[in-house]
Amino acid sequence: MTVAGAGGRDLRALFSTNDGGITAESAFVNRQLQWTVVADLLTERIRVLAAPGFDVGDFEGPRDNVVVFHGVGGIGKTTLSRAIEATLAGERRPEQWGAPIWPAGRRVLPVRIDLARSAGADFERVVLAIRLALAELGTPFPAFDLALRRYWEHNHPGEPLEEYLRRGGLGRFGEALPRQMESAAAEVAQALLPLPGVGAAVGAAGSLVRALRERRQAVRALADCTRLADLLDAEPDLDALSFYPHLLAWELERLPQEKRVLPVVLLDTFEDVGDRTRRDFERLLQRVVWLMPNAAFVVSGRSRLDWADPGLAGQLDYAGPGCWPGLADPGASPVRGPAYTGTGRQVLVGDFSSEDCDGYLVRRLTVDGRPLIGEQLRTVIAGRSHGLPLYLDLAVMRFLEIRRSGREPEPDHFDADFPALVARTLSDLTEPERHVLRAVSLLDAFDLDLASRAAGLIHQAAALRLVERPFVREDPFGIWPYHLHGLIRSTIRSADDHTDDRWSPTDWHAAALRAFTELGAQHAAGAPHDRRLLVGCLRQGLRLARDHRLDLDWLAIAAWRYVADLVWEPLAPPPTGASAATEQTGEDLVTPADALVELLSALARRQHEHRERTAERLTAVTTAHLLPPDLTEMAVYYLAKAQRDLGRTSESAAGMRQVADGGGPLAPDARRGLAHLARRAGDFPTALDMARTLGWEGRHHRVEGDVLWPHGDVAAAAAAYAAGRDEAERHSVAGERAIHQAHRAFALAFTDPAAADHELDLAAQLLAGLDLRATTMTTRIAALIRDAGTRGDDVTDRAEILRTEIDVAGLSATQLPDLELALAFHHAVRNDHEQVDAAIERLRQCTTGGDQAYYVDLACFMADCPTDPAGPSARARWIDGENATRQRWRGLTNNRRARHVGP
Template structure:
């Protein structure tokens, strides 16, 4: 649906071929919510038990739309008014309502400060709209006439209506209907015609007649509180009770005249603030006293009327009075079925499709969009679905054209200061201070926001969380986060407000937020991996973006590394050529370690080398980079470089020295020096993962049970210390060792390994489990071993973990040896010799020969722990055992 002409856009260009139209996009869900709630209201007021004079019944005749400034609430309010007034103006995508059109009377009232609407005008607007019923409403009209003459002596009501724009909007029937009501009452009281227009005498006579229950005024006697209202001082407070008379009059209209007013109060945030509620009290009283009208209220914040704490500030408060307003806000995407319970609806952002549609129809030439698709895509992505951003971008597009430039997509990678001023306009000074502070954070809670702002009290932060631009995720570690576009604008747009921050202010706020995060991290209960990652993500971003000292990030980084889980960390990968601070280097270090599970090890080496060469990190973190680069060198088969790095870390006697000594033991094992590797393993202890190193030594000797026992001990020790990654890694290697023995046992061990690895990201270890599955299925004709091996080989080469491919060829040699396929074993041996020419893992080709009972022709000879003959016998026995098992048992399905 397209509204009227967009005059601001129309007067921004001399090009008369450009058509500038106000565009309205979808909001179908909100219409469905209104239709469902209004249908329920019509059923309620039409039921026999409905009593408009009941002052105690809970109210369910209010629907609230709230949302961030610029989300489209006013446009929605206007469109609802048009759709309710004229079915022909209803957007085509909105379904037809289920009520007679002539029964609904929409009345929209703009409460914006710029509109200058006061309470008198609100009451007069509702009454003027009701002139459409074509008859006086004497109880209300008489009270209103009395109020008018007391408070506006000498000012004709006609003149006021004209000046307020109500005359042109609703006509001048109201003064005539009021005069007719006055005359009718005077006649009923048999007053002289000369005083029929003197409201004071008519009122006095009517009060007496009502008190005496005279038959002449029986039509008005049914309004139990009319006499009391007419006797009260006709001031503004009394005026706020007169809507009770209006509700009574509406209820007694004859069937052919009955209407249900739908009063749309827009820009509700402009009627005051959370401490001055004078106008809000009058409006709330009006709403309560007119239960047969339906009220649609739109504003930036949720209505607080159901909050018991407001008792005394407002007349009717608490969840018993307003059950629908006490519920948590219903997102706009929910179905209207929720309308009967919750009546506070958060207006959501436009979808990307709606944004594009909106921009395409705002400016056109010859029926075609003036804003090209490439620019629309940029604006849509930057907008986060906020309609105000779309409007500002349209204005920028026209401004660029007016300056003689052809707008380009890069022109719209832009933050608008207007978004800042609109967001801050109705916040207190403390709330603005908190908002700027939390814009530095991805997510926050009230204590964190308070500490980041440097305030001594939580009230401003708590109030800020009630604003619609603060989104609530009750399942998040920190429940609150800013609307994406608002956060970007507050952080990046030019701030023209009087209390704008300097760069020093921003830097101090970043330090406060960083310190507060560190305090929460240190106070967190127990080892919680989710909390650790959340703290690291926020802390790394703050430290990097604001050049902060590492502080608590250093111990947090060690905790992150110790578990070997490797969750991805935000901020994402950085350009490692631009490391300027320790925080830059730490971000790059941890990102490289996490990403090595998805990247080729050569890329990991390059990234870690950049970190090491920057010399920005303290010694302990520098050793972390050295150690993991040495591991990557080992994975790539560069043993000399790996040995140099491991030795440097071991000599440094830091936190990773035991792990580096383990790395040296691995390097000895890789070279075939098993006695040295085993002697080193005995010195490592838990910190050096001694049991896993022992398992790595025993399985190349074909002693699978001993290796499996060592891996089980390593797994249990890791579980005792709460190191998730090591636990899964040890279990995967246990499954690999047992895969050469009993397929049924291997099945169970592989299942456990997959379970333990489900929540960690260990690419090489996962590949080991796949190779173990091949070894488990060795000898089977129905297991597609060769095809699976081909896929695995491609994955291994993508990862750059060369030693894993050697294990794959060993498993293939086992498979072909079991099947007595000597030519295929020979191919596997040749491939192993080719891939171990540098001397590392050269004994793999010897093991393959042992499996097939072939002689060993390659040199050098490894230093086996108990000699070559014993090792050859154990490996050959594994083959013959599998051959026997193959002929006597059914293999489990792969």
């Protein structure tokens, strides 16, 4: 949810329009989960500090006083940090967060420090900011103040601290801190040497150090701080300053109970602290966190803190999971994405939900309490944002810019990316990391090898660093585990890039070729039956080849492997260019890659499109003449299959003969297609003779079964289908195995409902994960046959639904006769002559072209009624004569009727 006003007035928006009626608010989106993490941290720290065993001087125990919010640039980390600060300070808070409730004993004191380079942050300012926040307590911290004074006089001679604080704008306590430091120095000086002019001596620290080491009564209040003498004795440089926070921690624990606080230090923009090779500033900051276990630290930056990595020992003082258990790498982490929140104290600030995006835009600009940005436009902007707040912010400014020009903002005005997103994403990356980022923006997903080789790098170091960035999401179960945040990827690819090392079109093409080559190598090295790898390589390779006009190369081999299994996972990448808004036509096919994308897309989509549409797409491919001969034959063969399903027998036969005569990989399938056409025409002897010559490549058992069951010899047909299923199993062809099993269930459904039930269960298992629509419909028709003769309207109602689905799919020529025959069997078993006659009439209508006209005879055989000697079905050539076939079907009907009691 979004809270208007949580961030105050949006000054940029207010100064971008002359319309005084517009109310511009810095909308804040509810980050309830992140607030809960902070609240839990503070509650836990207060309880730990109240425990009897807590010791601020324990330098060996683990630390759990820090939480990290990390995420891509523009995700709202700074806004979150400011909201936490305002909430803890009691100034304002998002209503959804609720009032914070802490255990009794300490109040919370927030101090927010922006570490951005633009803010001029340095380590001195960090230490001073923490001390200044404590100044509001109105009490000196003598141990720390004396050490700080010595440091200041040594490193800033002649520069009053008060003037430095005033010039740097470090808080409203800039005058109080110097006074408290002077008070602490004066008190110690008076206790040691009650003589005029000893302040400088105390500043030199010699007398105080001696007194502390001798544990004199005069300084007993400080003598218990066992590390103070060592710190005052050390060279007062920046390194020594980083240990002074221990003095603050020690003195915080000595405050009266009513003044005790839990400092909450919010370190924002942590990515500007340094990088993996320059950790000097980070090392100093880590000491502060370690030496102040009675303070809580909320870090926000683009990357996780890697302090729990034991390999950083030597670069950082405290490294490894034993030091920072809450920051340890979760190992087998959940899939990273918008819902991922990390584990322990490392929390990913995820994308906005669509509801949050809309709420943000609703409240960001208003007129008289109503949203200025309309609902349709909000939907477009939210969809393009991928949940990234920075995109929403930039879209709001573009909205105002368009209004200033006198135009009405429309959805098309936001069909573009913002170069600012590129700048924000690239700002803290090294040059090799930027090369890897650009290269992987070409890919849907990648691994370290693919990323490095696409970028043209020999080593993986840059890729290793990049995948740790929050805009890289991880799916450990994917073929390639990493992918870019959707908006970052589209922006890198399409927005203007004004960086010094930007890529030219030639650079992009070279990277695409390198990525394409590596995908081909991974495809070749994969296991022969690794379907996931095959489909993954095809999906990415097709996009690269199409968008960058690459040669087909290994894609041709992969295409044949894809087709062989008859699984038909969706493959085609989204359309681009002129074809993006319109359907693909032959004119849109310019390169072989275009044609192959369209071919494989048509084959996969034919399970979901009308066969007429499939025929149109495949015709466009064949007439474009862009594919090599073998892939052209693939298009011709599947076009012939689509034409057969549409009842265009002569066109189908011509295509099948062309492929069969070509002798290519699909020649056996084409010969099977010709056998099917002979069987559909009722020429059973020819079809059976052809089946015996097809072998496994031509799926001889399936053709044999398709010939035998219309003769009523369902047992022999089921045996043929079982043999074909087992043969497909041996050859590891999942689709063919499922087709044979579905046909076996169809055949057995006529004779043995119980056996058919078992066979249908197996068919469902084998079809799981496959996309074979016609075969799935075959199993549903088989289920109707299994239930033939049952009472009620269940069979006819289911048949009516299936009839509609068959028509929508464009499979009427092949599937509708099977459905009507199933209904004829049902009514014949029930001895319902009127319904049998109606089924026979429907069969005549759907076989008027001559294909499968013998189905009319089969229905007559079931009902024991005469056939039409002059009808189209009279052309059927039965293997052992019409009488034998009639007797077998009549026997099947009588046997089923005997299973049922009553009509």
